[in-house]
Amino acid sequence: MAWFFLKRMPKVISLVLNLITIFLTVFLLMGCSNLSNDSTFLVRYKFDRSSPFYNVIQKSFNQSNGTTQMSGLEQVSIASGYMGVCITNIPKDYDKGVKSVCYPRKDLANNPLYNDLSIELFNVPSSDKKSTQKQLPINLNILELAETTSRYVVHPYILMVTVILATLMFLMLIYSTIPALPFKYWVLRATLCVSAFLVLFWGIGAMWTHVGIHACSKLVPSASMGILKIHRGIKAAAMSWVSFAFLLAQLGILWFLYLRDRKNLSEEIDKINNTNNNQPPFHNPGDLSDSSTLNYKV
Numbered sequence: 199m200a201w202f203f204l205k206r207m208p209k210v211i212s213l214v215l216n217l218i219t220i221f222l223t224v225f226l227l228m229g230c231s232n233l234s235n236d237s238t239f240l241v242r243y244k245f246d247r248s249s250p251f252y253n254v255i256q257k258s259f260n261q262s263n264g265t266t267q268m269s270g271l272e273q274v275s276i277a278s279g280y281m282g283v284c285i286t287n288i289p290k291d292y293d294k295g296v297k298s299v300c301y302p303r304k305d306l307a308n309n310p311l312y313n314d315l316s317i318e319l320f321n322v323p324s325s326d327k328k329s330t331q332k333q334l335p336i337n338l339n340i341l342e343l344a345e346t347t348s349r350y351v352v353h354p355y356i357l358m359v360t361v362i363l364a365t366l367m368f369l370m371l372i373y374s375t376i377p378a379l380p381f382k383y384w385v386l387r388a389t390l391c392v393s394a395f396l397v398l399f400w401g402i403g404a405m406w407t408h409v410g411i412h413a414c415s416k417l418v419p420s421a422s423m424g425i426l427k428i429h430r431g432i433k434a435a436a437m438s439w440v441s442f443a444f445l446l447a448q449l450g451i452l453w454f455l456y457l458r459d460r461k462n463l464s465e466e467i468d469k470i471n472n473t474n475n476n477q478p479p480f481h482n483p484g485d486l487s488d489s490s491t492l493n494y495k496v
Contacts, residue, residue, distance in 0.1 A: 212451045215444040216368045222441040223361045230279025239277035239431040241414045246427035267291040278347040280354040303348035315341045352410040356403035363396050393449045404438045
């Protein structure tokens with residue numbers, strides 16, 4: 199009984215790793231899509247309190263936009279995820295006591311916060327001689343930067359394909375473990391191909407996520423003249439790399455099982471061939487009787 203379970207333990211481990219990978223990638227994909235997943239973010243933007251411009255920003259928000267009180271918007275925190283953007287620390291007087299809200303990554307331009315969080319830093323002379331506007335305002339919009347991160351820096355499409363392929367591979371592994379089913383050999387070979395492709399594909403996706411997160415954390419503070427402070431999403435980065443490590447380990451287990459089965463099959467074939475070679479040649483009894491009759495002398 200113990201040998202039975204030990205023999206099938208690699209397949210069980212492979213299934214468990216695949217299932218964990220599916221959950222990790224799904225939770226990573228759903229990050230910042232709602233308030234319950236706002237901790238799974240890629241990059242979080244805040245106004246830097248140590249910046250010399252912070253007092254200017256605070257004064258620019260210390261006003262009202264029609265009936266909306268904008269005071270305290272400098273304290274907002276905006277997190278970007280694969281599928282959405284979450285805004286927290288909203289002043290209670292801004293929107294009827296709503297302190298936190300999440301939006302899809304492509305549904306931000308029509309939001310009142312999108313315009314209210316835009317800051318006019320300074321004006322520069324217009325270089326267009328035909329323009330009637332002599333001064334052009336230079337604006338900084340923290341919500342626009344978060345939208346750009348989710349829409350153009352880190353795309354969710356690679357992660358979506360990874361979730362689909364990981365789910366497909368899990369179903370193929372389940373199929374290959376059920377006895378007396380047809381085409382198991384071809385399903386196993388297809389599983390090996392899908393596993394290898396998935397490791398390569400999500401390896402590119404994990405590196406893309408890593409580069410995007412670090413690029414934002416390095417470029418945005420300098421480009422904003424130190425006005426914005428960036429926090430990297432350590433949880434999201436860890437989930438992406440752990441899922442890649444599990445896929446890589448699963449690929450190694452599947453190839454180990456495949457090569458082991460091929461080796462066992464080759465050994466069985468050699469045993470059968472050796473057994474056939476060691477057996478004495480078969481003689482037909484009729485041939486013996488015929489030969490004895492031919493050699494009989496009257």
